[in-house]
Amino acid sequence: MAVIPATWDMYDLIQGVLQAPWYHMVFEVALVLLIVKIYISQSFSPEKTVLTDKEKETLVEEWVPEPLAPDVPDDHPILKSMEKYCIEGQNGKYVTVNGKSCINLASFNFLSMVGKKEIEDEALKALKVYGVGSCGPRGFYGTMDVHLHLEDDLAKFMNCEEAILYSYGFATIASAIPAYSKRGDIIYADENVGFAVQKGLTASRSHIRWFRHNDMEHLESLLIEQEKLDKKNPKKAKVTRRFIVVEGLYLNSGDICPLPKLVELKWKYKVRIFLEEAMSFGVLGQTGRGVTEHFEISPDHIDLIAASLETAIASTGGFCCGKKFIIDHQRLSGLGYCFSASQPPMLASAALQALKMLESKPRILVDLRENCERFHQKLMNMPGVKVIGDPISPIKHLMLAEPAGDPGLDVRTLEMVVDNAMNDGVALTVSRYLEPEEHLPKDPSIRLSVNCELTHEEIDRSADIISQSFQAVLGKLTTRSLDVSSPLNSVQQDNRSLKASR
Amino acid sequence: MNFGSYNYLGFAENSGPCADSVQDVVQKYGVGVCASRQEMGYMDIHKELDELVAEYLGVEAAMTVPMGFATNSLNMPALVSKGSLILSDELNHASLILGSRLTGAVIRTFKHNDMVDLEKKLREAVCEGQPRTHRPWKKILIVVEGVYSMEGSIVRLPEVVRLKEKYKAYIYLDEAHSIGAMGSRGRGVVDYFGIDPRSIDILMGTFTKSFGSAGGYIGGSKRLINHLKAHAHSFIYSTAMSPPVAQQIISSMRIIMGKDGTQEGMRRVRQLAWNTRYFRKRLHERGYIIYGNKDSPVVPLLLYMPSKVAMFSRETLRRGMATVVVGFPATPLIETRARFCLSASHTKEMLDEALKIIDDVGDLLRLRYSSLPPPDFTEADIQLIE
Numbered sequence: 001m002a003v004i005p006a007t008w009d010m011y012d013l014i015q016g017v018l019q020a021p022w023y024h025m026v027f028e029v030a031l032v033l034l035i036v037k038i039y040i041s042q043s044f045s046p047e048k049t050v051l052t053d054k055e056k057e058t059l060v061e062e063w064v065p066e067p068l069a070p071d072v073p074d075d076h077p078i079l080k081s082m083e084k085y086c087i088e089g090q091n092g093k094y095v096t097v098n099g100k101s102c103i104n105l106a107s108f109n110f111l112s113m114v115g116k117k118e119i120e121d122e123a124l125k126a127l128k129v130y131g132v133g134s135c136g137p138r139g140f141y142g143t144m145d146v147h148l149h150l151e152d153d154l155a156k157f158m159n160c161e162e163a164i165l166y167s168y169g170f171a172t173i174a175s176a177i178p179a180y181s182k183r184g185d186i187i188y189a190d191e192n193v194g195f196a197v198q199k200g201l202t203a204s205r206s207h208i209r210w211f212r213h214n215d216m217e218h219l220e221s222l223l224i225e226q227e228k229l230d231k232k233n234p235k236k237a238k239v240t241r242r243f244i245v246v247e248g249l250y251l252n253s254g255d256i257c258p259l260p261k262l263v264e265l266k267w268k269y270k271v272r273i274f275l276e277e278a279m280s281f282g283v284l285g286q287t288g289r290g291v292t293e294h295f296e297i298s299p300d301h302i303d304l305i306a307a308s309l310e311t312a313i314a315s316t317g318g319f320c321c322g323k324k325f326i327i328d329h330q331r332l333s334g335l336g337y338c339f340s341a342s343q344p345p346m347l348a349s350a351a352l353q354a355l356k357m358l359e360s361k362p363r364i365l366v367d368l369r370e371n372c373e374r375f376h377q378k379l380m381n382m383p384g385v386k387v388i389g390d391p392i393s394p395i396k397h398l399m400l401a402e403p404a405g406d407p408g409l410d411v412r413t414l415e416m417v418v419d420n421a422m423n424d425g426v427a428l429t430v431s432r433y434l435e436p437e438e439h440l441p442k443d444p445s446i447r448l449s450v451n452c453e454l455t456h457e458e459i460d461r462s463a464d465i466i467s468q469s470f471q472a473v474l475g476k477l478t479t480r481s482l483d484v485s486s487p488l489n490s491v492q493q494d495n496r497s498l499k500a501s502r
Numbered sequence: 503m504n505f506g507s508y509n510y511l512g513f514a515e516n517s518g519p520c521a522d523s524v525q526d527v528v529q530k531y532g533v534g535v536c537a538s539r540q541e542m543g544y545m546d547i548h549k550e551l552d553e554l555v556a557e558y559l560g561v562e563a564a565m566t567v568p569m570g571f572a573t574n575s576l577n578m579p580a581l582v583s584k585g586s587l588i589l590s591d592e593l594n595h596a597s598l599i600l601g602s603r604l605t606g607a608v609i610r611t612f613k614h615n616d617m618v619d620l621e622k623k624l625r626e627a628v629c630e631g632q633p634r635t636h637r638p639w640k641k642i643l644i645v646v647e648g649v650y651s652m653e654g655s656i657v658r659l660p661e662v663v664r665l666k667e668k669y670k671a672y673i674y675l676d677e678a679h680s681i682g683a684m685g686s687r688g689r690g691v692v693d694y695f696g697i698d699p700r701s702i703d704i705l706m707g708t709f710t711k712s713f714g715s716a717g718g719y720i721g722g723s724k725r726l727i728n729h730l731k732a733h734a735h736s737f738i739y740s741t742a743m744s745p746p747v748a749q750q751i752i753s754s755m756r757i758i759m760g761k762d763g764t765q766e767g768m769r770r771v772r773q774l775a776w777n778t779r780y781f782r783k784r785l786h787e788r789g790y791i792i793y794g795n796k797d798s799p800v801v802p803l804l805l806y807m808p809s810k811v812a813m814f815s816r817e818t819l820r821r822g823m824a825t826v827v828v829g830f831p832a833t834p835l836i837e838t839r840a841r842f843c844l845s846a847s848h849t850k851e852m853l854d855e856a857l858k859i860i861d862d863v864g865d866l867l868r869l870r871y872s873s874l875p876p877p878d879f880t881e882a883d884i885q886l887i888e
Contacts, residue, residue: 051629059629060669065641068581068672068703069729078540078732087545090532095542106542107535115532123533123746124525131516132524132750133714135507140826142507167716168569170576170740195739202604310741314534316568339596340571341508341710344747350533429541432738437579447541 102427112453113314126349142342163321167343169308171336172318178204185241223269248280248291254389272303282312315351368452378463397445410444420469510683512847513714513754520753531745543742563727568743570708573718574601576735642671648680648691654794672703682712688771715750769887770846779881789870801842
């Protein structure tokens, strides 16, 4: 019985207070007050600076913000080259620039779907039914039957349970990653992933562990490291999700990810794989189902595949596919899906038709592969040029075999090569990067895309022109660099102004 | 009857001059572009579009992006960065929030449309500088929307412009819901308040709503646009706009500007303004609680109880009216609402029919909460063009 003694204590206390002498009470109260004071007051409080209104006014008046945008003159090299290469008409296998028709080796039109009559007809049919815009997000009366058809067909094509359609390729992977990976989770990402993936990683606010490009040993060492950390803190490990983010075919280097090894690591260390197939969808594999088919791995091993409809399919938009419960999560938490208007129905039906054509004519993939290999062979033997990329990849990067060491200068050199080739009827492009925002600095290159409809004669001719352009520019640079007042100096100056403007 | 889509001016049509011009463009250009603007994806039709948008907005230059959401999230990082401050309205759209996060700048929010709070935060920011180091901010960007799609409220633009000038901040105005739908000439809230568009630093908007197409734009000084063209993510890493989509914008914009030689554009702008006032006034009179400004074509009707949300949507749909209902988490838990989006293609008969349906459902669900007298605005101020 604990209650009764407590009452007795209380009684004693009250009795004690009543019977205590007054000086004792005063002393005790003073002590209590002292304790309270010490508890409340801080040890040392420097005088707080409180600004008067007048001082604030002067501060506001004196503050000079930076200009909103740095001064970019109209003749900025990038703007100049953009205006110079403005396309007239269709961006197909042949393209008209400045009134001159060129073989197009710059756009990602791998399967030559741009300008196909069947696709245009389907798009026009959709236009007659739906108009152009959908006027609402998917959740708010922006879903049309073509969107659902396209999602179904894409899922079937990729042998997945479900697919989700985005209205823009860039937004697909950039929304998909943060839909799953949150603050505190861990993402293992290849150092060479494209910019859209990098933005997705930033938006997820997870811990990013970069592994060297296609270096599986490095990835495994990172995974082992994490395993050790997990043992120390199993509680935290239990709630941390882990993802590997890789691209099927790397845009920045034209090579293929070692998927079998990745899948092996995935099961061994219990990590999920997100595969970005913007470049490999409709390109790799016997029937164009991407890198999973290329390695004959079931898509069930991959947790999420994201791909773009803006490359081989030549429409606008992108999609993710995988297991139903995984994809459904994005319908409420994929930012680019929920809060953006849906894809214009006519572009969806264009994509639908392109997909049908790809399914019915797998022959174009054989042509594409042959063309890629033939082009690769041609480029390999070019003096002064280094080719990066897999022989079967439709993306090839041409770099200078002996770079000047200054990326800006190399870009200018490559731009001159592009100009030269353009004059002779081959449209090329220098790969553009936003240097300060990229994870790694990128080596300057000319990025070449192969089209499946190029004939052998066209490939040989364009390879010759590219080779000649390189020779012409490199030859000019070496002879002129002896002369101090040469155009090379102006190139360097241009280059400096370009840097300053960044 | 569709009261759910953002088809403000009724340009989402499958026939008529816009659809015809789009058809021609598909035949000439095809559908795909397959390249980014800086990498051989820049077409003459894009150039035409950029120039037309700049003229429409009354600014020096403009640029366009194929997705409205991406216009915010891919271009904001080129404007501000670490060491800058973003002051964002608490009810801003998800794309603005994502864009702000991707910039790396410090983000602070102010109370919705509360200019006193904004001024307080601006003053504090300029006086205190960056947290911990107390260095002055590089720049301060105020991010607001023209019309808030969930509230139907209109930004207090004249006030924001005054504060911006006083504190030397920059304004990022997202006109996604107001461009085409507000103002006497359909040029958005800038036009509605009669403000010089050049006094707004960054004018952003989308083509999804009033123009019946897809994509977004940014307009501003030549210097700003040049910078964006050279450094924005959307110009380097993502595909350029599909030609038919661009053509739809060009055609509908030319109609609004009256460049087709008819008054069709003005007729639609006036009709929408009239519809808005008419519909809002009738709802007020019937004792519903309606949020937002009298001229905002987005009309939220408060349902309050979460359980009424699905019922309202199903009952109106059953009676032939498509509406959007919004609940938690897009709104506070107890402020669930139905949202009507008016369009210039709604006729008076359709509006009356819609009101009848709302009355039916409203009586069923007991939604007439308001006991206030209806406000004294009238649709008679707006002259319709036949």
